[in-house]
Amino acid sequence: MSNRLFAAGVAFMFLAGCATDPIPAEQIRLTEQAVAQAKAVGAVEQMDELVLAETKLAAAQSAIADQDYKRARVLAEQAELDARLAEARVLTSKSEAQLADLHGKLNRLRKQLGEQQ
Amino acid sequence: MSRFLAAAGGVCLLALAGCATSPQAQQALEQAHAAFDAVKDNAEVLHAAPKDVIRAGESLARADRLSSYSGSDDDVVHFAYLSQRYSAIATEHGKLTQNNERLAALELERQRLQLTLREAKLLSVQQQGALLDAQMASVLTSNTDRGLVMTLGDVLFDTGHSELKASANRTVLKLAQFLQLNPRRIVRIEGYSDARGDAKMNLELSRARAQSVADMLEDLGVDAKRMRVQALGEAYPVAENASSIGRAQNRRVEIVFSDEQGHLSDER
Structure with missing residues (x-):
């Protein structure tokens, strides 16, 4: 009796499994990592890409709660790249600020040298 | 007559191309293609972020493939989105690499100027001689x-x-x-x-x-x-x-x- 129940259970799980994707746990982990990394390099909460990433990550997590694993995976994949773009943009803008600073210092030096001669 | 044929041909083509994709998916595909075209031949971007460029291409190919099946609009939009993001990330990495190279070059220039300035100041001090000591x-x-x-x-x-x-x-x-x-x-x-x-x-x-x-x-x-x-x-x-x-x-x-x-x- 319990054997038959078990078989029915397995059959049901198999059928259900056909229609749904697995839980995208690994992808969620990657996305969380990417968001944390973007924040670690100094992405601020107002940044468009970071807002997108965090909103989609939260939506992906609630999709998992609703057992809509395909939607969760899609959202998490997009959120990962949103976060990576946020990180890349922060790094670029930092290097631009460094460049501006260095240009200022070079101008000052050239001015000094001009006065010296 | 020929105008009619051309119009009919156009409609046929549209019908074929558009058979599986909504205007929204079509637009997403076009944008992803444009973004990928901008990075795929850019030597600096390729050098700085080869993996991201490859992934942009792979995602785009997948979106293209899916667009020929019906009922896959959401997937087309999704992979077009991923492709566009990979292209954007690659672009940023390209800029970053360029900026860093520029920073290194400017830093060298700065050290050179610092040295020159030091030498120039030493020279002028020697010329001014003992005058300064008296000034306290x-x-x-x-x-x-x-x-x-x-x-x-x-x-x-x-x-x-x-x-x-x-x-x-x-x-x-x-x-x-x-x-x-x-x-x-x-x-x-x-x-x-x-x-x-x-x-x-x-x-x-x-x-x-x-x-x-x-x-x-x-x-x-x-x-x-x-x-x-x-x-x-x-x-x-x-x-x-x-x-x-x-x-x-x-x-x-x-x-x-x-x-x-x-x-x-x-x-x-």
Whole structure:
């Protein structure tokens, strides 16, 4: 009796499994990592890409709660790249600020040298 | 007749191309193609982020493939989105690499200019000879509370201005040399003013003068991290403010040295 129940259970799980994707746990982990990394390099909460990433990550997590694993995976994949773009943009803008600073210092030096001669 | 044929052909083509994709999916595909076209032949981007460019291409190919099946609009939009993001990330990495290369080149240029400036200043000091000693432009004192203190007098600045005069060269060079010989020592550069005029303006002038000493030292190769700048304005006069001589003595920049371990006395 319990054997038959078990078989029915397995059959049901198999059928259900056909229609749904697995839980995208690994992808969620990657996305969380990417968001944390973007924040670690100094992405601020107002940044468009970071807002997108965090909103989609939260939506992906609630999709998992609703057992809509395909939607969760899609959202998490997009959120990962949103976060990576946020990180890349922060790094670029930092290097631009460094460049501006260095240009200022070079101008000052050239001015000094001009006065010296 | 031929116009009719052309129109009919156009409709057929549209029907074929559009068989599986909504306008929204079509638009997403076009945007992803445009983004990928911009990075795929860009040597700098390819060099900086080859993996992201490859992934942009793979995602785009997948979106293209899916667009020929019906009912896959959401997937088309998704992979087009991923492709576009990969292209954007690759673009940013390309910019970053370029900026870093530029930074390295400018840093070399900066070191070269610092060296040139040091040499130029040394030369001008030699030309000015002993004249400066008589001016007593700078005085080194040892103060029990604050440690070693060097005072740069008002004569080293133009009246009312913050720029150092050429006559400050010797002092500043000595300072830079001293700091290079004592790499663990740090300094606090304090600006002071006399009490004539607006207190706020005086505070600003004292800050600007202290900062210009710090800038000059940085130009000569002293790491900015070793210098702190503090404006004290009219506070702590060393002479009375009633006479012009007293006021001139009060307008000064003091350099407070740390001990050899890098410990600086407390701020005033």
